[in-house]
Amino acid sequence: MAAPMSNVDEIRKRVILSEFGVRNVHTTDYPGNYPGYDDAWSLQKFKKNFRIEVVHMDDTSMEFDMIGVDAALANAFRRILLAEVPTMAVEKVFVYNNTSIIQDEILAHRLGLIPIKADPRLFEYRNAGAEFRDEEGTEIDTIQLQLKVKCTRNPRATKESSDPRELYLNHMVYSKDMKWVPIGNQADVFADAQIGPVHDDILLAQLRPGQELDVVMHCVKGIGKDHAKFSPVATASYRLLPEITLLQTVEGEKAERLKRCFSPGVIELENRGGKQVAKVVNSRLDTCSREVLRHDDLKNLVKLGRVRDHFIFSVESTGILPPDVLVTEAISVLVAKCQKFLNELDSTEME
Amino acid sequence: MARKETETKPVLEMVQADGADEGCVTFVLHEEDHTLGNSLRYMVMKNPQVEFCGYSIPHPSETKINFRIQSRGGVPATDLLRKGLKDLQDAAQHVRTTFEVRLVSLHPSFLALAFPGRFGRRPRPSPCTSFPFLFWRARGTKGQNKQTPTTTTTPRLVICTS
Numbered sequence: 001m002a003a004p005m006s007n008v009d010e011i012r013k014r015v016i017l018s019e020f021g022v023r024n025v026h027t028t029d030y031p032g033n034y035p036g037y038d039d040a041w042s043l044q045k046f047k048k049n050f051r052i053e054v055v056h057m058d059d060t061s062m063e064f065d066m067i068g069v070d071a072a073l074a075n076a077f078r079r080i081l082l083a084e085v086p087t088m089a090v091e092k093v094f095v096y097n098n099t100s101i102i103q104d105e106i107l108a109h110r111l112g113l114i115p116i117k118a119d120p121r122l123f124e125y126r127n128a129g130a131e132f133r134d135e136e137g138t139e140i141d142t143i144q145l146q147l148k149v150k151c152t153r154n155p156r157a158t159k160e161s162s163d164p165r166e167l168y169l170n171h172m173v174y175s176k177d178m179k180w181v182p183i184g185n186q187a188d189v190f191a192d193a194q195i196g197p198v199h200d201d202i203l204l205a206q207l208r209p210g211q212e213l214d215v216v217m218h219c220v221k222g223i224g225k226d227h228a229k230f231s232p233v234a235t236a237s238y239r240l241l242p243e244i245t246l247l248q249t250v251e252g253e254k255a256e257r258l259k260r261c262f263s264p265g266v267i268e269l270e271n272r273g274g275k276q277v278a279k280v281v282n283s284r285l286d287t288c289s290r291e292v293l294r295h296d297d298l299k300n301l302v303k304l305g306r307v308r309d310h311f312i313f314s315v316e317s318t319g320i321l322p323p324d325v326l327v328t329e330a331i332s333v334l335v336a337k338c339q340k341f342l343n344e345l346d347s348t349e350m351e
Numbered sequence: 352m353a354r355k356e357t358e359t360k361p362v363l364e365m366v367q368a369d370g371a372d373e374g375c376v377t378f379v380l381h382e383e384d385h386t387l388g389n390s391l392r393y394m395v396m397k398n399p400q401v402e403f404c405g406y407s408i409p410h411p412s413e414t415k416i417n418f419r420i421q422s423r424g425g426v427p428a429t430d431l432l433r434k435g436l437k438d439l440q441d442a443a444q445h446v447r448t449t450f451e452v453r454l455v456s457l458h459p460s461f462l463a464l465a466f467p468g469r470f471g472r473r474p475r476p477s478p479c480t481s482f483p484f485l486f487w488r489a490r491g492t493k494g495q496n497k498q499t500p501t502t503t504t505t506p507r508l509v510i511c512t513s
Binding site for chain 2: 027030031032039040041043046047050051052053054057064066069070072073075076077079080083084089090091092093094095096097098104105108109111112215216227229321322324325327328331332334335337338339340341342344345348349
């Protein structure tokens with residue numbers, strides 16, 4: 001059983017899941033709201049409370065805890081991850097020939113959605129706006145890819161064969177067929193970068209003998225706010241840490257039923273003096289289904305809550321940048337936003 | 352607001368009622384949304400000198416927010432906005448530092464990934480001016496020999512995918 005918390009502290013620090021709704025959803029710890037509390041912003045206090053714990057990390061996904069931060073900030077980081085961290089993606093498709101059954105527009109759209117492995121931090125944004133529309137891309141802002149595939153009959157196929165894999169050559173066009181064509185000094189600068197699609201095995205089109213694809217693509221730098229193809233993450237989300245408190249000792253059949261109300265591993269039974277007693281082992285695993293509140297004899301024995309300032313972030317990268325780099329990039333974007341407006345305020349003051 | 356010779360879009364505007372004191376101002380932040388709006392509102396509201404702070408997105412197809420600040424005791428609203436922005440920036444910077452320290456302790460190769468060129472195997476051709484927040488550019492040292500992509504014949508069709 002956790003240490004009891006005063007009513008005010010509970011309102012300030014916990015979101016309570018009750019039978020007919022969720023209470024204390026909003027942040028209320030603003031100066032002047034609670035007599036006796038100093039809620040004014042203090043960087044020292046923030047630094048003292050703030051923690052990050054990495055739970056899991058691999059090449060494309062990570063889970064970490066961000067503790068001691070308000071939802072306003074955590075949500076800003078999440079939103080920036082989804083919509084404002086730049087990546088490179090196919091923006092223009094030059095169709096020289098397309099005799100496949102897949103229409104030019106559909107093909108172009110498909111190509112646009114393929115994640116391109118290239119470090120966006122090493123490129124500039126292309127000039128936007130009508131006056132720059134006809135301007136050609138350069139080595140600092142454009143990656144050129146080429147897709148040139150022609151399907152033919154396989155001369156070595158057996159007569160009686162009906163399997164397309166044996167009958168035809170090049171009848172499946174995959175993302176690996178998109179070949180990088182360096183512009184200017186790109187071949188030297190990105191010699192070890194291996195620019196191209198992240199995944200080799202995305203099926204783009206199927207061809208039959210005589211059909212042909214010949215397109216050139218220009219990839220540019222952009223952000224997810226403009227088009228989802230630029231989003232660097234498959235998903236980026238957070239949840240609050242669940243907190244389950246047993247208010248009374250729960251034994252026997254009730255304990256068994258209580259255990260089954262939660263996700264596996266949340267509550268375990270403990271043998272205490274010959275009786276099976278329920279014990280909260282790991283409330284983090286809970287999905288917060290509130291199933292327990294449907295049992296009239298159990299619902300008053302537990303308290304379900306979530307810790308308001310404990311965010312469990314999960315970031316899944318598309319593979320262009322590793323997830324940890326994405327998070328630092330996202331934070332940098334927020335810092336830059338603040339700087340932009342601070343500069344603007346200062347320049348206004350001067351006038 | 353700062354405007355160049357060519358009429359550029361404003362970044363920040365101030366709207367103030369006639370005769371109202373400088374403690375009650377609506378700022379118009381262009382090209383911003385809930386991302387900055389809500390986090391900045393939180394930070395500004397954390398300031399005891401603020402009586403009221405709120406924001407709205409007046410129309411979903413306009414990319415701007417109206418950010419209202421009313422102060423206590425006639426403190427200029429611009430000062431409160433500046434403090435809010437500074438506090439938010441400080442907080443974000445601390446989050447970034449903490450995150451980076453944690454990751455470097457987990458896997459030292461993180462630095463090379465987070466700051467390409469600076470810690471990478473191959474030195475990039477152009478220098479980095481302020482470590483670690485500026486990255487090496489893809490541009491070569493000679494720099495000015497920009498080349499346009501090679502397009503041999505005109506394509507049958509050009510499709511913009513967005």
